[in-house]
Amino acid sequence: MGAPPKEAGHTEAVLRVTRHDGWRELTLNRPDRLNAFNADLHRALAAALDAAADDACRAVLLTGAGRGFCAGQDLGDRANMEGPPDLGAAIEAFYNPLVRRLRALRKPVVCAVNGVAAGAGANIALACDIVLAARSARFIQAFAKIGLVPDSGGTFFLPRLVGDARARALALLGTPVEAETAERWGLIWKAVDDAMLMEEARALAAHLATQPTQGLALMKAALNASPGNTLDAQLDLERDLQREAGRTADYREGVRAFMEKRPARFIGRRA
Known part of the structure; x- marks a missing residue:
């Protein structure tokens, strides 16, 4: 998707933070797990968003490494838990604070969705201010497939973006939505050719970093x-x-x- 531009600083871990002139690029970096969230990724992203509140940062770009944006929660983290898990505790500790950070951050957040955005990954993308998606990307409310309820703001964002009828069908059926359909429905801002996604997303973030x-x-x-x-x-x-x-x-x-x-x-x- 194109080589990244020159950067002033770089941190390599479960989250890559690339500092540009006036804006930051945050890349979910667990490509072997389709960038699914675990506690380490949550903590790293929370710290990076808190750091982005600095006056030197005037826009944020969020994307994912590899062939997908984010597959939601890493279910492997819960495979060996004894007894019924308290999923509400994980939402309270990690997902709800993440959505609140994205919405409350006093600067625009652009999301570049490359590949699949599923479950909480889809709804975290929708919590951003402007969403671009590669034409190959898909948005999936995957919760029904494992007996769960859409979280990370899904039941808030979906009806407001696509209307009640589509929101209910997407939630109850877990049907994938292609990027061009997502654009047509108003779920996202724009579908972009795969090869141009990061170039256009970076240009948009750089532009927003020069605005009031x-x-x-x-x-x-x-x-x-x-x-x-x-x-x-x-x-x-x-x-x-x-x-x-x-x-x-x-x-x-x-x-x-x-x-x-x-x-x-x-x-x-x-x-």
């Missing part, structure tokens, strides 16, 4: 709140967030650039 980061963070806050708000409450929230956005250096620069008919040079900070 505080304004984008406030957009995320407004969109996150929208499903639970009445129109009146959302109008009030927009007012409050717009007041905050109007006090940023990026707003002042944006107006100056518009008046001077030149490209804006956003710094991405509040002051």
